[in-house]
Amino acid sequence: xxxxxxxxxxxxxxxxxxxxxxxxxxxxxxxxxxxxxxxxxxxxxxxxxxxxxxxxxxxxxxxxxxxxxxxxxxxxxxxxxxxxxxxxxxxxxxxxxxxxxxxxxxxxxxxxxxxxxxxxxxxxxxxxxxxxxxxxxxxxxxxxxxxxxxxxxxxxxxxxxxxxx
Numbered sequence: 770x771x772x773x774x775x776x777x778x779x780x781x782x783x784x785x786x787x788x789x790x791x792x793x794x795x796x797x798x799x800x801x802x803x804x805x806x807x808x809x810x811x812x813x814x815x816x817x818x819x820x821x822x823x824x825x826x827x828x829x830x831x832x833x834x835x836x837x838x839x840x841x842x843x844x845x846x847x848x849x850x851x852x853x854x855x856x857x858x859x860x861x862x863x864x865x866x867x868x869x870x871x872x873x874x875x876x877x878x879x880x881x882x883x884x885x886x887x888x889x890x891x892x893x894x895x896x897x898x899x900x901x902x903x904x905x906x907x908x909x910x911x912x913x914x915x916x917x918x919x920x921x922x923x924x925x926x927x928x929x930x931x932x933x934x
Contacts, residue, residue, distance in 0.1 A: 774844035775931060778857065781838040782924045785860065787830040788868065789917035796914045800907045808899035812888050815902070819880040835861040835869065838924060845931065853931045860923035867916025875909045 799818075803811040842857035883902050889895040 770844055771848060774841055774848065775928075777837055777841035777844065778853075778924065778928055778931060781834060781841055781857070781860070782921065782928060784830045784834040784837060785864070785917065785921040785924050788834055788864075789914065789921045791827075791830070792868070792910055792914040792917050795910050796907065800903060800910065804899075804903055808892065808895040809888050811899050811903070812883065812886070812895060815880075816884055819884060831869075831872075834920065835864045838864070838920075841927075845927075850931060850934050853927050853934065856923050856927035856930060860920045860927065863916055863923060864920040868913045868920065871909050871913050871916070876906060876913070879906050879909075 803814055806814075838857045838861040842854040842861065845851075845857065846854035879902060883898075886898055889898060
């Protein structure tokens with residue numbers, strides 16, 4: 770059972786790392802790049818990104834991170850390694866609140882509103898649409914980034930604690 774717990778903890782680390790990198794890339798490059806181009810192009814690009822991101826590569830990492838962390842936590846707890854289990858449970862909670870919940874309650878509804886928005890022909894109208902989306906979306910993405918990095922750190926710490934035990 771220890772081998773399975775260790776393997777699942779490693780899988781959780783990889784999934785959390787993928788998500789942390791995904792959100793970090795948006796916060797530190799994608800949104801800045803879209804903010805720097807013609808707002809009509811930014812709107813069209815983000816509408817396309819929001820369609821394409823729903824794929825078989827993204828979904829396992831996005832949905833699987835907290836699930837795998839919690840399963841691993843249960844396995845470590847069953848072996849009496851309560852500190853490792855606690856770190857993994859905290860990682861799952863951090864992800865569920867700061868990444869998953871923020872995504873589902875805030876970022877996804879913003880994405881859906883943008884998807885229903887026609888691209889204005891006038892540049893100033895397009896700029897207004899883009900800025901009313903980009904500014905709050907990016908703020909909440911920063912929170913998802915911090916949460917995902919915290920999740921990654923907690924899982925890494927759990928691996929370290931498991932190794933010491």
